[in-house]
Amino acid sequence: MSAHSSAQPTSPLATADPVWSQCLQQRQRFAQASVLILGHGSSKHPDSSLSCRQLAVRLRALGLFAQVELGFLKEQPSVEGALARCTADEIFVVPVFLAEGYFTKRVIPQMLGLEQGTNYLAGKTIHLCQPLGVNPRMQELLVQTASALLQKFDLAGNSQLAETAMLLVGHGSTKSKTSTATLKWHRDEIRQLGLFQQVEDVYLEEPVFVKDWRQSITASQLVVVAFLIANGQHGGWDIPEDMGIDISQPVIGRKHQLDDQTVYLASAVGTQPEMLDVLLAELVRW
Numbered sequence: 001m002s003a004h005s006s007a008q009p010t011s012p013l014a015t016a017d018p019v020w021s022q023c024l025q026q027r028q029r030f031a032q033a034s035v036l037i038l039g040h041g042s043s044k045h046p047d048s049s050l051s052c053r054q055l056a057v058r059l060r061a062l063g064l065f066a067q068v069e070l071g072f073l074k075e076q077p078s079v080e081g082a083l084a085r086c087t088a089d090e091i092f093v094v095p096v097f098l099a100e101g102y103f104t105k106r107v108i109p110q111m112l113g114l115e116q117g118t119n120y121l122a123g124k125t126i127h128l129c130q131p132l133g134v135n136p137r138m139q140e141l142l143v144q145t146a147s148a149l150l151q152k153f154d155l156a157g158n159s160q161l162a163e164t165a166m167l168l169v170g171h172g173s174t175k176s177k178t179s180t181a182t183l184k185w186h187r188d189e190i191r192q193l194g195l196f197q198q199v200e201d202v203y204l205e206e207p208v209f210v211k212d213w214r215q216s217i218t219a220s221q222l223v224v225v226a227f228l229i230a231n232g233q234h235g236g237w238d239i240p241e242d243m244g245i246d247i248s249q250p251v252i253g254r255k256h257q258l259d260d261q262t263v264y265l266a267s268a269v270g271t272q273p274e275m276l277d278v279l280l281a282e283l284v285r286w
Contacts, residue, residue, distance in 0.1 A: 034091045090127075167200055198216070
């Protein structure tokens with residue numbers, strides 16, 4: 001559908017969703033704007049960029065924006081020169097990263113010649129948005145990801161959730177504490193909902209390490225949601241292996257018995273189609 005079509009675009013968001021209502025209110029403005037979606041990418045694992053590419057496809061399908069472009073740090077199309085590919089006078093630059101950190105605070109702004117927030121350059125208005133991972137809508141997506149997998153096994157009722165632990169797995173970093181701060185904020189907010197027996201967080205590169213998950217989880221069943229953009233090596237191998245799950249067979253979206261605890265391993269949050277909801281929630285902020 002053309003962004004200038006008079007027909008109302010369809011959205012994965014419920015029509016009553018306030019974010020979708022805000023999108024429609026700003027439709028005339030959005031129809032003349034470009035969105036530049038930025039990802040990390042990988043020269044060794046090209047599948048790692050699939051989530052960003054699918055997000056761009058879904059956003060284009062809504063027909064809300066005049067243009068949707070992509071840029072990656074480690075593969076093509078590159079972040080370098082990405083703004084030149086955006087033809088609109090208003091541009092939304094959206095880093096598909098899960099925390100504020102080195103790449104979002106230093107690398108991307110330097111490569112694009114932008115400051116955080118709204119920039120006015122060469123007659124264009126350019127909004128350097130926050131990383132999607134810090135948007136409050138992410139908490140809803142984390143819960144939705146866990147609930148959807150449990151529903152697959154007929155375990156999504158309120159009483160069943162109350163007997164289930166939710167384990168959030170982040171990457172972590174030995175260089176910056178901001179990556180864990182974001183996930184801990186989401187953890188605390190989800191705890192306040194009172195849906196799960198426990199909500200805990202573990203990390204690949206700093207304590208509490210994934211391999212030590214039993215120190216935190218006492219529930220007999222748990223659902224694991226990786227706070228990652230893609231499954232890749234971390235989601236498909238490192239996390240399940242560190243948890244003691246046999247990785248000789250497919251593991252994601254499956255039920256695993258580890259001694260007296262049952263583990264349900266969800267696909268990474270960044271792979272969920274509802275990442276589009278988080279993206280729209282970020283765009284309407286500007």
